[in-house]
Amino acid sequence: MKDHFTMDEPQPRVLDETKQGVIGTPMDRPDGARKVSGTAGYAADHKVEGMAHGVLVRATISRGRVTDIGRASVMDLDGVIEVVTDPRMTRNPAQGMAGEAPVQPGDDVHYHGQPIAVVVAETFEAARDAAQRLVVTYRKEDAASDPDATPDTEVGDPETAGDFDAAWAKADVRLDRTYTTPSQVSAAMEPHAAIAEWTDGRVELRSSLQMVRFNKAELADTLGIDADRVRILSPFVGGGFGSKLGLGPEAVAAAIASEKLGRPVRVVMSRQNVFDAVLRRSETRQRVRLGASKDGQLLALSHDDRVSNLDGEGFAEPVSQASQFLYRADGLSFTQTVARIAATPAGSVRAPGEAVGMVALEAAMDELADELGVDPVELRLNNLPDTHPMDGRAFSTRRLADCLQDGAARFGWADRWTRGTRREGDWLIGMGVASAARSNMLVKSAARVRLQGDRAVVETDMTDIGTGTYAILSQIAGEMLGLSPDRVDVRLGDSDLPGASGSGGSFGASSAGSATFLAAKRIRRDIARKLGCPEDALTLQNGRARGDNREADLSELIDQELVGEAEIEAGKTDESHFSAGFGAHFAEVAVNEWTGEVRVRRMLAVMSMGRILNEKTARSQALGGMIWGIGTALTEEVQSDARDGHVVTRDLANYHVPSHADVPGDMQVVFLEERDDWANPIQTKGIGELGISGAGAAVINAISHATGHRTYDCPALPDRVISSLAP
Amino acid sequence: MRPIDYRRASSFDDAAAGQIIAGGTNLLDLMKIEVMTPDTVVDITRLDGLSTIEAEDDGLRIGALVTNTMLANDARVRAGWPLLSRAILAGASAQIRNKATTGGNLLQRTRCPYFYDTSQACNKRSPGEGCAARGGAGRMLALFGTSDQCLAAHPSDMAVALAALQAEVEIRGAEGRRRRVPIHDFYRGPGDRPDIETVLDRGDLITAVVLPRPLEGARQTYRKVRDRASYAFALVSVAGSVTMDGETMSDVSLAYGSVAPHPWMDHDVVAMLEGERPSDALFQRAADRLVPDSAPHPDTDYKRTLLRRTFIATLRQLTGLGDATGTDIARTHG
Numbered sequence A: 001m002k003d004h005f006t007m008d009e010p011q012p013r014v015l016d017e018t019k020q021g022v023i024g025t026p027m028d029r030p031d032g033a034r035k036v037s038g039t040a041g042y043a044a045d046h047k048v049e050g051m052a053h054g055v056l057v058r059a060t061i062s063r064g065r066v067t068d069i070g071r072a073s074v075m076d077l078d079g080v081i082e083v084v085t086d087p088r089m090t091r092n093p094a095q096g097m098a099g100e101a102p103v104q105p106g107d108d109v110h111y112h113g114q115p116i117a118v119v120v121a122e123t124f125e126a127a128r129d130a131a132q133r134l135v136v137t138y139r140k141e142d143a144a145s146d147p148d149a150t151p152d153t154e155v156g157d158p159e160t161a162g163d164f165d166a167a168w169a170k171a172d173v174r175l176d177r178t179y180t181t182p183s184q185v186s187a188a189m190e191p192h193a194a195i196a197e198w199t200d201g202r203v204e205l206r207s208s209l210q211m212v213r214f215n216k217a218e219l220a221d222t223l224g225i226d227a228d229r230v231r232i233l234s235p236f237v238g239g240g241f242g243s244k245l246g247l248g249p250e251a252v253a254a255a256i257a258s259e260k261l262g263r264p265v266r267v268v269m270s271r272q273n274v275f276d277a278v279l280r281r282s283e284t285r286q287r288v289r290l291g292a293s294k295d296g297q298l299l300a301l302s303h304d305d306r307v308s309n310l311d312g313e314g315f316a317e318p319v320s321q322a323s324q325f326l327y328r329a330d331g332l333s334f335t336q337t338v339a340r341i342a343a344t345p346a347g348s349v350r351a352p353g354e355a356v357g358m359v360a361l362e363a364a365m366d367e368l369a370d371e372l373g374v375d376p377v378e379l380r381l382n383n384l385p386d387t388h389p390m391d392g393r394a395f396s397t398r399r400l401a402d403c404l405q406d407g408a409a410r411f412g413w414a415d416r417w418t419r420g421t422r423r424e425g426d427w428l429i430g431m432g433v434a435s436a437a438r439s440n441m442l443v444k445s446a447a448r449v450r451l452q453g454d455r456a457v458v459e460t461d462m463t464d465i466g467t468g469t470y471a472i473l474s475q476i477a478g479e480m481l482g483l484s485p486d487r488v489d490v491r492l493g494d495s496d497l498p499g500a501s502g503s504g505g506s507f508g509a510s511s512a513g514s515a516t517f518l519a520a521k522r523i524r525r526d527i528a529r530k531l532g533c534p535e536d537a538l539t540l541q542n543g544r545a546r547g548d549n550r551e552a553d554l555s556e557l558i559d560q561e562l563v564g565e566a567e568i569e570a571g572k573t574d575e576s577h578f579s580a581g582f583g584a585h586f587a588e589v590a591v592n593e594w595t596g597e598v599r600v601r602r603m604l605a606v607m608s609m610g611r612i613l614n615e616k617t618a619r620s621q622a623l624g625g626m627i628w629g630i631g632t633a634l635t636e637e638v639q640s641d642a643r644d645g646h647v648v649t650r651d652l653a654n655y656h657v658p659s660h661a662d663v664p665g666d667m668q669v670v671f672l673e674e675r676d677d678w679a680n681p682i683q684t685k686g687i688g689e690l691g692i693s694g695a696g697a698a699v700i701n702a703i704s705h706a707t708g709h710r711t712y713d714c715p716a717l718p719d720r721v722i723s724s725l726a727p
Numbered sequence B: 001m002r003p004i005d006y007r008r009a010s011s012f013d014d015a016a017a018g019q020i021i022a023g024g025t026n027l028l029d030l031m032k033i034e035v036m037t038p039d040t041v042v043d044i045t046r047l048d049g050l051s052t053i054e055a056e057d058d059g060l061r062i063g064a065l066v067t068n069t070m071l072a073n074d075a076r077v078r079a080g081w082p083l084l085s086r087a088i089l090a091g092a093s094a095q096i097r098n099k100a101t102t103g104g105n106l107l108q109r110t111r112c113p114y115f116y117d118t119s120q121a122c123n124k125r126s127p128g129e130g131c132a133a134r135g136g137a138g139r140m141l142a143l144f145g146t147s148d149q150c151l152a153a154h155p156s157d158m159a160v161a162l163a164a165l166q167a168e169v170e171i172r173g174a175e176g177r178r179r180r181v182p183i184h185d186f187y188r189g190p191g192d193r194p195d196i197e198t199v200l201d202r203g204d205l206i207t208a209v210v211l212p213r214p215l216e217g218a219r220q221t222y223r224k225v226r227d228r229a230s231y232a233f234a235l236v237s238v239a240g241s242v243t244m245d246g247e248t249m250s251d252v253s254l255a256y257g258s259v260a261p262h263p264w265m266d267h268d269v270v271a272m273l274e275g276e277r278p279s280d281a282l283f284q285r286a287a288d289r290l291v292p293d294s295a296p297h298p299d300t301d302y303k304r305t306l307l308r309r310t311f312i313a314t315l316r317q318l319t320g321l322g323d324a325t326g327t328d329i330a331r332t333h334g
């Protein structure tokens, strides 16, 4: 039987009462050794008997129709088995949590780089060669691919609170700035890959996916079969960052080719395929208007943005998400415009919205502080809202002020000098700050826990995308059952297991973690019954149960497997309370006044994001996010050709994620204690994406503090910094 | 990658049998994406005598198979020609430098992204096909020495250092004759055949690079500006060697990277500096001379400013006019 739990009221802090004492400890991840020794089996690592190899063929026009796939041009090549096309093939990955087939374009081409066929051969090399040699004939159509120039735009209705125009008119100081951020990609280390195999009308797909429950529905819908004929396995994922939320075209191609050829087929994307056909983060053009009174009270706040996507994609980068709850103002207004272009479609990339929206908002706050002559930390502290500015919900917990103050003290903010006045040789030195915020979510999740003597197993289709799910679920179950986590096995990423949220939106640990907690809690009830004590008198520690003067070893007490299964979903607390992670980023940079090169010298993030389940994996998440912030501020940019929309930077030599030398040795992360009773029964909040939210802005603000000049276009590449110095 | 014939050269004559492969760090990438499609690949890595660095007269003879790592770390190079060491270490990554060879580095192909994408027209890949980079995204393209047919820049850092050091390339022809070509004559501009990048003939094998006698007491540096702190090709680079003769500059040698289809040199600029006292005004005037009035592609217009500023900053540091904190200036010693 499955317990069902709805988050309708604040929850007691059970994990502060239990006695095992493993929650929050910086435990090593149990899967770590396998990962560094190459024995963790990622999707493409499996060798299946009789497996053929598929390579995707991309469209080389930006709009039109395939009139001849050119099968004859490659069928004579050694080892080539078939050129597979099919009306069920998909043009791009599903958007996150779609649960249904992505667009299936048939012979139509919607963007340059769209997968239009899969060439299958006996070897990977033969398939790749044939995919490159295939001579495809098209009928071309005109299409706009330049997001700035396309006439095809959809302007959303403004989201407002109060009267922005009136508040703006009243303001003593007005700042009206436009910022741009380029398209970015997730650039997960493991390229997208899938192996499909059919047995008795059922397809088993090994793939690298973040949200197995949704992916199963997506594959079934794409193929037009019942979901119970689909099994998905995704036990290890080599990074996702949103790029593996939805079922990808490589997985669909593998499933279709395998069905047609009657043998297992593996399709692995090349890095170039990943750039061409995996959802990117949209470029943004953002207009931020801040109006304030002379004494530094925000009166008017508006954040309008323009993003792009391909027709038929429902996703639009939610740029102003954090701007809608971070600060108070009398009038707030947010309008989004979506430009429709023929180019690689856009979707969720780590912290959609905040990752780029906060760069603009927080840079504008910094400039406003300058205009007002107030300290940037003070300006933020003075403008925190009492309740959610748009809908009036109470904040569940919010320690933003503590984060800013604690961070300022640790970073030596008080010693900050006047803008543009400190140099070391040719290097100009500056410090910057930014708030961090990322809304927190609870997504329906189930998990099952089995207790066999003093060993337990956690089972859920939740994924570990390098984040530490294996570690934290073993800690949660271990804590609840009084077991050392190494006595808890965690099985993940199998669609036959109870369906969880999957990894996305930083909600995985909270959602699947809560389901695991509830499943284990149910077992505690059974243990108490067996021991003969009330549940609230039960203490479980190191494999021993105690309560009401009774004691027993679990290995003896539990003579038959105990199974607990639970499902959790959001409820009334979500309507009454707004939950988000908060933090403050600080950065110090050196800018070369001749060449415009920027080097980050140190960074600090102070964060309050609910209960920390594992100090080490949490810290890694925060650090990873901060490094993305450096990338956003300084290095990362997808360049596309405005004429046909094709991605020009199609490999990691041209798309610059930060290298080690871009990341300073001095990267500090501090967690402030917090319990969010309104969020979920384990009092956690999302962690991963908070690290990136605002981090880039701290770097951008530090640059302007160093040079005395502002840059409005990210990334701040050397030439952009130079032109800001000598406009 | 197309199926290939793989041959291992056991004599110098064998090297003419096909496309030479040394470290393979550039050739293999290009073969995988079928930008280069040789039928036969000849592995020269077992050939004798190409993997050592030997003293020759007062200079050094560097075998073509000497790895970038070995060359950069060689104690003689670090002492006598430190700018070469610095240029190599500014390039690629440690893993790649462990495989990359001296000969291969000189012959690495451009990083113009259109050259790498077979869906795009490229005269360097297929002469006469057109140049998709013109009118496209061109941040990495050249500033000097381009032609109507091709705007691409040469990406090597090592070659820029070798140009500033006035090195020579030793070549063995198919018929067995050896010749030496100064590095600045080794490359040819794109003209209407951008696919032909050097003076090498069919069957030629690079056997060595030869460094002339080192300059005692020269100040040298390799200044590379790029889009991230490491592991990126240069936007512009300046290789410089200056000896201060009392208050004046002598033995000035400068070469510029990632701004032309080959290491760029400007003798007029050197002539303006030679024998003069360093001053900001002089460096500004020299920069005016160096930097062209316009860029061949709008996306490389920034390189005019960036080259000017990097040039001035480098000279200031080499001559002691500027503060050298945080930079990497070396003084040569024998």
Ligand SMILES: Cc1cc2nc3c(=O)[nH]c(=O)nc-3n(C[C@H](O)[C@H](O)[C@H](O)COP(=O)(O)OP(=O)(O)OC[C@H]3O[C@@H](n4cnc5c(N)ncnc54)[C@H](O)[C@@H]3O)c2cc1C
Pocket (backbone or CB within 6 Å): A653, B019, B020, B021, B022, B023, B024, B025, B026, B027, B028, B029, B044, B064, B065, B068, B090, B091, B092, B093, B096, B099, B100, B101, B102, B103, B104, B105, B106, B107, B108, B155, B156, B157, B158, B204, B205, B206, B207, B231, B232, B233, B234
């Ligand atoms: C990710 C990445 C980043 C890089 N970054 C940089 C950088 O920042 N700066 C930089 O300068 N370089 C950089 N490189 C390029 C690297 O330096 C070159 O790939 C390397 O030097 C080539 O040497 P190789 O021995 O591997 O050449 P190969 O790939 O084996 O050969 C290259 C070419 O040279 C020819 N060849 C090789 N040896 C001989 C010979 N003896 N005689 C005649 N022909 C010969 C081959 O036929 C082939 O055409 C980078 C490369 C990669 C992959």
Ligand code: SF4
Pocket (backbone or CB within 6 Å): B110, B112, B113, B114, B115, B121, B122, B123, B124, B125, B130, B131, B132, B133, B134, B149, B150, B151, B152, B194
């Ligand atoms: S610039 Fe040269 S290398 Fe680049 S596309 Fe044009 S012809 Fe090819």
